[in-house]
Amino acid sequence: MNSHEMPDIQSSHDARDIAIDQVGIKAIRHPMTLVDGGQESSSVAECQLTVGLPADQKGTHMSRFIALLNEEPLRLSVAGMDEWTQAMVERLEAVSGEAHFSFPYFLAKDAPVSGQAAMMDYDVTLRGHVEHGRARTSLKLVIPVTSLCPCSKEISAYGAHNQRSHITVEADVSDRNLSLHDLITAVEAQGSCPLWGLLKRPDEKYITEYAFDNPKFVEDMVRDVANALEDYPGLNGFSISVENFESIHNHSAWAVINRPAR
Amino acid sequence: MNSHEMPDIQSSHDARDIAIDQVGIKAIRHPMTLVDGGQESSSVAECQLTVGLPADQKGTHMSRFIALLNEEPLRLSVAGMDEWTQAMVERLEAVSGEAHFSFPYFLAKDAPVSGQAAMMDYDVTLRGHVEHGRARTSLKLVIPVTSLCPCSKEISAYGAHNQRSHITVEADVSDRNLSLHDLITAVEAQGSCPLWGLLKRPDEKYITEYAFDNPKFVEDMVRDVANALEDYPGLNGFSISVENFESIHNHSAWAVINRPAR
């Protein structure tokens, strides 16, 4: 019995009359190349690929998602998400769909004084959405920074507690030429201090003093990022959250600001 | 210098004129008692407690969340979420707020043939929301079941691949007497078979045949849960997702149906 003689249950009629918003595959890893600002970098994506399913169709064609993923080397960019997602929706013979790719993005950063270069990693998710024939792209960034507590600095005779914090930005993209690198740089400037992979002693002195001169509550950071993104070219609406992995507690401080897309 | 002589930076004026949607604490664990249908059970919650912060106020009072959590033993129930959240919002002198508690909920279940009892664990999140003086409660359940593939059964001479699946339900609660136990039971009936902690051989025979007689795609499960919850008393709108941890792949199949609250 070959494939064409086998019953195709997925394509059969479904009598429940309930459309499915999204159906597909999740938690699949795939090697990829990110293209950003003309630079290429390798990474590994965790992928989530789904389409809408009409009320009268029993199942989707799961293997087509995998076939698409494997046809040619996976190259992702902000500019290419609309096309990728449209191609996926067509391949699945669907009218709507979403493609999410989450991956660590590596940037070579020069230490602030010594200038020594090392990779820093940022978690990025690129998402394509197709609905009613229109495609749009959105993104999610998780950007680690240092935060130093203004209260601790103010009330203490010396020192101030500080810690690693995560700034998470989710936004719709309105300009396909948006640079991830530039956006990350703009956001990480809103912490008490950015992070680097490699720091020599002159760098460590510099950033210790920089953070001390620049104390910020979790509330300050979420507001300063909101300020920085309010008119940031290429974004349309955003959701910002900041989590401080408090060095004086075993829990996090957390703040959120949402601005709906226009 | 005592507390009253120390500068209170959090209470100072903020000139950026940006309100914060949510600010508070996250990722804090606390022992708790769940009350459901008159039954009490112990568990450990991961808590996320936040309030809205006006544009002119620099910071919230983080320690008050912790004080509230520790004042008396934490007792949670669907019925009590509105009050808990309102008390939190008042304590923080805020006008809006959210309280999220995520915990494993243990139910003693009797095996289907032998009747032997053992605990089964389900991940539950109870959430209270206060805004514009109104409180509402919502919940999230993660319910593990077995799913057996209809295609595999149909095309194979014998056998059929099956696997553990997670059914996740998020919904607004419109009846404070909603029973978590009953809702879990209604949802887990929509898999190819429910799970049990303890199964003797007669039970294992029963559930193997039961699942084989009841094959379901991820699409079938999400639709059948939607059907079961469409008019379920005490719920208002829902989002259902089902994830199959495929036994034949190293990735998941996944489906989502959303119904907005009325």
Added chain:
Amino acid sequence: MNSHEMPDIQSSHDARDIAIDQVGIKAIRHPMTLVDGGQESSSVAECQLTVGLPADQKGTHMSRFIALLNEEPLRLSVAGMDEWTQAMVERLEAVSGEAHFSFPYFLAKDAPVSGQAAMMDYDVTLRGHVEHGRARTSLKLVIPVTSLCPCSKEISAYGAHNQRSHITVEADVSDRNLSLHDLITAVEAQGSCPLWGLLKRPDEKYITEYAFDNPKFVEDMVRDVANALEDYPGLNGFSISVENFESIHNHSAWAVINRPAR
């Protein structure tokens, strides 16, 4: 067909002649009560229960582990681990076995200046081992503290980077009256500063200055814990690791000292 008429494959003979070191169940959650120093506290354990299997036996009796777990409320203590594990090994008709229970342990701690009390959570694993008729108990603790960098303090005009750190201790227990509470207190004193759940401003000033007066590299902490545990009553050998979730990097600093049991 009832249970006794069903074939019992697990009990059949295995011809491969390969003994199995450990076989059983893993990743099962169960509510529990910890008894330590006469105090009881509720928590939820993740359990791993295994026995050795002789070369000629095809399989173990998985359901007996679950039955044992569910027979009576699970009460755990350092003092009771030997008996619990021996009972498990007997129940499985085995000659060796291990029982591991991992759970958050909550201690009420008073803030250092204000004296306000709040829960702090520590990850604890209690392990029982039975082999050749002898039982022994071991433990693992994960204790979060603050660490403040001596280099950053020394080279900077002001401030010093600090962060949350995890001190992990694994050790054999030689005294069944060992107090977890006392051991945690002895270990957390070796950071730059312990953590608390609730801190008012006078507490925050105190601990900021305390940490600044007490700078420690990851190397200092692992050595100071080794020092503190070298002759700690009730322990026999240890493995200590300290991980600093660096506030100036997106990676951790890490150090390990091992002392074999005598």
Added chain:
Amino acid sequence: MNSHEMPDIQSSHDARDIAIDQVGIKAIRHPMTLVDGGQESSSVAECQLTVGLPADQKGTHMSRFIALLNEEPLRLSVAGMDEWTQAMVERLEAVSGEAHFSFPYFLAKDAPVSGQAAMMDYDVTLRGHVEHGRARTSLKLVIPVTSLCPCSKEISAYGAHNQRSHITVEADVSDRNLSLHDLITAVEAQGSCPLWGLLKRPDEKYITEYAFDNPKFVEDMVRDVANALEDYPGLNGFSISVENFESIHNHSAWAVINRPAR
């Protein structure tokens, strides 16, 4: 003040007289290329790099690990681990050290009937160890397979529960030409059935029946892998564990066999 005028606390004398077994960096991600059997593939490694620290030295030089990682593109292979680790130990002016790299390894696999190719991902850790002037390499593989329960098959009128399982192998490497690809293939043959990324219906029929014809308990798989690796060329000792993510329970079955290195 330049770097040479700054105090170098790490290099100062330590009076506690306690050597540190391992100290370095952990949880750092870095892009990499794996070379195996002449084939190159891109991935992202999570790295843990440590050295031993003598009793009289206060601290190690953390930034040197990062510098080493960033000097040239990271190329890893079984054959190259000894040299990589020796170079690291020299760079840190140490006498012992360990380098661990954990990454997803992608293999293109052809579906068993249709022959369609797709990536499958396996978690691999390569480890180099240097001590007393001698280097050795070890590895860890996590290989997902299907397992089908012999008891369920035997006692049921039709069907049999099956699920995804993880086979984890840790072993010392005695031949630097060991092929990861070949070893993975040898191990995954010991499940009830291997996994593939892409399966068409004729493939799904084939593997459903293949698994049904090849039922294995967790005990069977751990023994069959032990058998397969007993005289496997290039390995010296091993530890094998198999975890079944049971489709009929919300917990795992688990088995372990250890063979010490000679």
